Amino acid sequence: MFKKILFATSATEACDHAARVAFDMARRYHAHIDVFHVLGVPTRGYSQVVVDLTTGDEVTLDDNYRDLVKEEIRSYYDHQIQTTDDFAITVTIGHPHREILRIARAEKPDIIVMGGSTGASGSYAHKKAATGSTFQRVAKAAHFPVLVINRPAASFWGGFSNVVFATDFSDAADHAFAFAFKLVKELNCEFHLFHALDITCFQTDNFHTQDTIDDQIRNAIAQIRFRYVSKMGDFKPYAMEVWEGIPFVEIVKYAREKQADLIIMAYNTRQTDDPEASIGSVAEQVILRANCPVISINRSVGKE
Amino acid sequence: MPEGTLCNRQPIQTDEALKTLLSDTGGRQYYQEMQSLPVDTPLLWETIQKTCRSRIRTWLSMCARCGMCADSCFLYRINDRDPKQVPAYKIQSTLGEILRRKGRVDNAFMQMAMETAWAKCTCCNRCGLYCPHGIDMGVMFGYLRGLLYQQGFVPWELKIGAGMHRVYHAQMDVTDADFTETFAWMVEENEEDYPGLAVPVDKVGADIMYTVNAREVKHYPEDLAEAAILFHLAGENWTVPSRGWEQTSLAMFAGDWEACKIQVESVYDAMERLKPKRMVGTECGHAHRATVVEGPYWAGRKDGLPPVESIHYVEWLAEALRTGKLKINPEKRIKEPVTLQDSCNYVRNHGLKEITREIMSYIVEPGYFIDMSPNREHNYCCGGGGGFNGIGLYRKQRNKALITKRDQILSTGAKLVIAPCHNCWDAIRDLEEEYRIGIRWSFLKPLILKMVEIPEHLKPEE
Ligand code: SF4
Ligand code: SF4
Ligand code: SF4
Numbered sequence: 193m194f195k196k197i198l199f200a201t202s203a204t205e206a207c208d209h210a211a212r213v214a215f216d217m218a219r220r221y222h223a224h225i226d227v228f229h230v231l232g233v234p235t236r237g238y239s240q241v242v243v244d245l246t247t248g249d250e251v252t253l254d255d256n257y258r259d260l261v262k263e264e265i266r267s268y269y270d271h272q273i274q275t276t277d278d279f280a281i282t283v284t285i286g287h288p289h290r291e292i293l294r295i296a297r298a299e300k301p302d303i304i305v306m307g308g309s310t311g312a313s314g315s316y317a318h319k320k321a322a323t324g325s326t327f328q329r330v331a332k333a334a335h336f337p338v339l340v341i342n343r344p345a346a347s348f349w350g351g352f353s354n355v356v357f358a359t360d361f362s363d364a365a366d367h368a369f370a371f372a373f374k375l376v377k378e379l380n381c382e383f384h385l386f387h388a389l390d391i392t393c394f395q396t397d398n399f400h401t402q403d404t405i406d407d408q409i410r411n412a413i414a415q416i417r418f419r420y421v422s423k424m425g426d427f428k429p430y431a432m433e434v435w436e437g438i439p440f441v442e443i444v445k446y447a448r449e450k451q452a453d454l455i456i457m458a459y460n461t462r463q464t465d466d467p468e469a470s471i472g473s474v475a476e477q478v479i480l481r482a483n484c485p486v487i488s489i490n491r492s493v494g495k496e
Numbered sequence: 497m498p499e500g501t502l503c504n505r506q507p508i509q510t511d512e513a514l515k516t517l518l519s520d521t522g523g524r525q526y527y528q529e530m531q532s533l534p535v536d537t538p539l540l541w542e543t544i545q546k547t548c549r550s551r552i553r554t555w556l557s558m559c560a561r562c563g564m565c566a567d568s569c570f571l572y573r574i575n576d577r578d579p580k581q582v583p584a585y586k587i588q589s590t591l592g593e594i595l596r597r598k599g600r601v602d603n604a605f606m607q608m609a610m611e612t613a614w615a616k617c618t619c620c621n622r623c624g625l626y627c628p629h630g631i632d633m634g635v636m637f638g639y640l641r642g643l644l645y646q647q648g649f650v651p652w653e654l655k656i657g658a659g660m661h662r663v664y665h666a667q668m669d670v671t672d673a674d675f676t677e678t679f680a681w682m683v684e685e686n687e688e689d690y691p692g693l694a695v696p697v698d699k700v701g702a703d704i705m706y707t708v709n710a711r712e713v714k715h716y717p718e719d720l721a722e723a724a725i726l727f728h729l730a731g732e733n734w735t736v737p738s739r740g741w742e743q744t745s746l747a748m749f750a751g752d753w754e755a756c757k758i759q760v761e762s763v764y765d766a767m768e769r770l771k772p773k774r775m776v777g778t779e780c781g782h783a784h785r786a787t788v789v790e791g792p793y794w795a796g797r798k799d800g801l802p803p804v805e806s807i808h809y810v811e812w813l814a815e816a817l818r819t820g821k822l823k824i825n826p827e828k829r830i831k832e833p834v835t836l837q838d839s840c841n842y843v844r845n846h847g848l849k850e851i852t853r854e855i856m857s858y859i860v861e862p863g864y865f866i867d868m869s870p871n872r873e874h875n876y877c878c879g880g881g882g883g884f885n886g887i888g889l890y891r892k893q894r895n896k897a898l899i900t901k902r903d904q905i906l907s908t909g910a911k912l913v914i915a916p917c918h919n920c921w922d923a924i925r926d927l928e929e930e931y932r933i934g935i936r937w938s939f940l941k942p943l944i945l946k947m948v949e950i951p952e953h954l955k956p957e958e
Pocket of ligand 1: 562
């Protein structure tokens with residue numbers, strides 16, 4: 193399941209929660225962990241000069257500097273690194289999302305782990321120019337599952353045992369299901385299949401009565417059975433539920449109630465007209481609020 | 497005194513030399529060595545005799561020092577109308593003086609000339625428009641840069657940039673394999689959304705051969721993806737060359753004439769090899785100047801034209817929108833105050849002023865487009881042209897130079913600035929970083945992609 197973990201980190205506090213989960217997974221599942229850090233973004237026009245994302249200094253990347261930063265990262269994660277002997281540290285320059293995608297494409301990890309707010313690093317203008325956070329851009333384009341930890345993962349005690357799969361019945365959700373099912377089987381987890389019926393679109397529409405909502409709920413249950421449960425063979429420890437409300441709120445509530453230590457869901461982008469909008473998907477809203485790790489899967493995951 | 501190990505008259509020829517120079521962070525040692533770099537005065541004078549065309553000599557001697565060009569230069573205005581920033585003064589005190597002294601100038605003089613050539617002129621050619629004799633400092637400073645480069649008096653970043661072109665045929669260390677591979681990656685990333693998306697490499701006889709800026713390959717491959725998607729949606733028969741794909745020329749900024757020729761010939765070779773109907777270049781101003789406007793002369797082409805008709809991205813885009821190859825969803829047009837940066841390199845110097853405005857008419861809801869003042873061929877340089885953006889040594893001067901553009905943008909009231917030129921885009925990005933006026937800036941491609949209609953047969957299956 194997890195033989196190779198790509199942990200993309202700013203090597204600052206912003207990624208501490210993510211680090212805890214990444215290293216725990218590496219130890220528990222005997223995985224190789226690649227600690228990957230983008231140390232600087234290009235600056236000064238066409239020049240080769242970059243701004244160090246941590247110090248704000250202008251630097252040119254040479255082997256010395258690379259080694260220095262690697263050493264800093266190693267000492268930052270000193271504790272965690274001692275729990276594993278199968279790791280590598282890689283540093284590079286460029287725009288973080290692009291470089292994470294680049295190394296993922298080359299290394300083909302089983303999962304990319306990142307902190308929720310790594311996008312907050314970088315210079316002022318870098319942040320402004322980037323349409324969306326590093327996570328958004330990685331989650332949208334990666335051909336691999338992306339696990340994000342934004343808040344202290346309070347209900348993550350180590351390892352996964354209780355997994356919520358939240359579906360929107362999209363293509364990407366099918367990929368997310370395939371991944372989730374493999375995971376719960378291999379790691380012996382409880383499996384909660386969940387759909388949140390979006391009632392926000394009903395509000396302006398008087399024709400939708402409670403009956404219609406109930407109909408849709410029944411419908412969704414049937415879909416869950418048809419699309420997923422039918423593919424689960426004799427797998428037993430599962431439950432399914434459909435709640436109505438605002439999807440991200442319901443997903444977070446449900447995961448909390450089930451004391452889930454992992455949420456798996458599709459990453460679908462939504463077109464918005466607001467040029468400043470940075471929240472593009474339900475997955476992102478869930479990530480902001482969930483107190484367990486969230487794995488997001490787009491529709492190209494699992495395709496080679 | 498001998499030449500330095502880093503700062504000398506030899507151009508960079510190998511990857512190793514590039515790495516060595518690059519590792520001298522900020523050019524510390526490089527500039528230190530420059531302090532004692534001797535001037536090869538016989539070489540300087542010999543070069544002038546061989547290369548200084550009569551036009552430049554005439555200009556220098558006919559200049560009446562009337563000062564009418566003063567106010568046309570944004571650097572003069574922004575620097576408290578310092579007489580030393582009057583275009584005529586700037587060139588007379590450098591190139592003019594070298595000629596008068598028959599090349600017998602010293603190290604201190606050359607360093608002064610270097611600062612003047614790279615930090616007091618962006619080669620925006622605006623003054624030439626206002627001088628009653630049409631005397632163009634941009635052209636003369638371009639020439640002076642060549643003399644300075646040959647003597648080793650060139651800013652560190654540009655010595656590297658010119659070296660990149662010599663070693664990689666690109667402004668950055670991007671190989672030909674990197675180029676095609678990055679395009680393939682972008683297809684992978686986008687083919688789900690755009691079924692059938694492909695980037696044909698080295699297709700002979702295509703309608704369009706597309707050329708780019710190496711920076712897109714290295715740091716912003718999204719730009720390549722956007723270009724591919726828009727050609728795809730427009731149904732174009734296009735290709736990219738596996739060699740000769742780099743349209744830009746830092747060598748031109750550096751004054752490395754030999755590298756200019758090497759670079760542009762690599763693109764022309766690709767044209768000869770692939771025989772496309774036309775070449776389209778990316779949204780870059782100086783790349784257009786280098787490949788389309790000046791390149792033919794560097795390559796010694798008698799007709800003064802590239803081997804095939806070569807156009808700027810804005811020309812292709814305007815045509816695609818005009819002919820309906822690309823259709824804009826009117827609902828999605830820009831509905832906020834928006835302004836446009838006229839790039840000197842293809843607006844003032846290549847007459848494309850109405851083309852970009854035509855594009856605005858398609859993509860901006862009527863009433864929301866606000867021109868800067870002045871505009872079109874009279875527009876001021878973004879503040880970072882001619883290599884100014886990338887030079888650490890002159891960062892302070894460059895930041896000051898950005899004020900002109902900052903104030904021009906501010907008085908439009910627009911929060912979105914469209915900048916279809918890499919250099920202008922960089923400068924506007926930097927001016928936001930420096931002065932925080934709360935603007936956003938964009939190339940055209942990402943904006944178009946947000947509002948273009950996807951033809952039914954190219955939509956992904958639901
Ligand atoms: S306007 Fe022309 S003639 Fe007058 S000082 Fe300037 S360059 Fe010389
Ligand atoms: S070319 Fe532009 S920057 Fe240079 S002197 Fe003329 S107006 Fe000033
Ligand atoms: S960067 Fe843009 S505005 Fe500035 S000189 Fe070049 S083309 Fe002109």
